Amino acid sequence: EVVMTQSLLSLPATLGQPASISCRSSQSLVYSDGNTYLNWFQQRPGQSPRRLIYKVSNRDSGVPDRFSGSGSGTDFTLKISRVEAEDVGVYYCMQGTHWPYTFGQGTKLEIK
Amino acid sequence: EVQLVESGGGLVQPGGSLRLSCAVSEFTLSGYGMSWVRQAPGKGLEWVAIINQDGSKKSYVDSVKGRFTISRDNAKNSLYLQMDSLRAEDTAVYYCARGGSVPLFWGQGTLVSVSS
Numbered sequence: 001e002v003v004m005t006q007s008l009l010s011l012p013a014t015l016g017q018p019a020s021i022s023c024r025s026s027q028s029l030v031y032s033d034g035n036t037y038l039n040w041f042q043q044r045p046g047q048s049p050r051r052l053i054y055k056v057s058n059r060d061s062g063v064p065d066r067f068s069g070s071g072s073g074t075d076f077t078l079k080i081s082r083v084e085a086e087d088v089g090v091y092y093c094m095q096g097t098h099w100p101y102t103f104g105q106g107t108k109l110e111i112k
Numbered sequence: 113e114v115q116l117v118e119s120g121g122g123l124v125q126p127g128g129s130l131r132l133s134c135a136v137s138e139f140t141l142s143g144y145g146m147s148w149v150r151q152a153p154g155k156g157l158e159w160v161a162i163i164n165q166d167g168s169k170k171s172y173v174d175s176v177k178g179r180f181t182i183s184r185d186n187a188k189n190s191l192y193l194q195m196d197s198l199r200a201e202d203t204a205v206y207y208c209a210r211g212g213s214v215p216l217f218w219g220q221g222t223l224v225s226v227s228s
Contacts, residue, residue: 001174027157037213048207048218049149049157055214092157096213100173101147103157 002095003028007103012082012112021078021103021107023093030097037096040069040078043106044089052091053078085111114138114217116208121222128198128226134191134208134219142166142186145212148193150204151221158204161193162212176202198226 003026012020029036040053051060053069056076066081080087088111093104120132148160151195161172161182172184181194191208205221 031213039214048220050218051214051216054216094157099162099171101159101162101212103159104117106156108114 002098002102004093004102004104006107008107011107011109014112016082019080019083021091023076023104025074025095029095038076039094041092042089064108116219118208118219118222121224123225124198125228126226129196132193132206136189141189144210146191147209147212148205149209152204200226202226
């Protein structure tokens with residue numbers, strides 16, 4: 001099983017300032033088709049997960065452009081250019097390359 | 113608007129069974145693989161099972177193999193999860209999701225509690 005490790009379990013962030021969440025996989029997430037199936041999800045309290053980014057760096061429709069994803073191979077990052085109050089929640093990276101698909105343990109973003 | 117609505121959760125004793133359903137609308141179920149993902153109270157997310165478009169291929173996480181069965185009825189626009197021999201550690205909110213590698217749409221979840 002591929003282990004997804006998010007180094008921070010808690011991220012105190014300042015409104016208007018940038019924030020970054022890192023995620024590392026225990027093996028390469030490059031699939032045989034050349035795609036890297038690394039996704040980022042946001043989960044607000046009491047809500048279902050919401051996909052923000054798919055295949056490393058593709059932002060979903062309706063997701064503010066302050067969210068961006070980057071990385072390759074085994075190291076990935078979600079960046080928020082300017083944190084807003086509505087960004088509070090838990091962020092998960094998720095790999096869809098190797099079965100069973102797995103999530104990171106989550107990073108809880110809170111406002112300082 | 114794409115919708116996925118789970119049902120069938122509830123309180124069950126250890127060793128018991130439950131069948132979860134996921135009714136989908138505003139898309140053609142037969143065009144997509146489907147998944148079940150769960151989240152124990154206060155914990156992270158865990159993929160449970162996945163099924164391909166026509167139901168011919170199914171995969172399970174090791175912890176539920178031999179106890180859970182994923183199935184689908186494309187004509188009824190529904191996905192199912194039969195859960196047998198339930199254990200306390202199966203207590204979670206169960207979500208259905210469209211797709212597998214890049215799941216975009218999720219239901220609101222249904223709570224399964226396994227306790228005596």
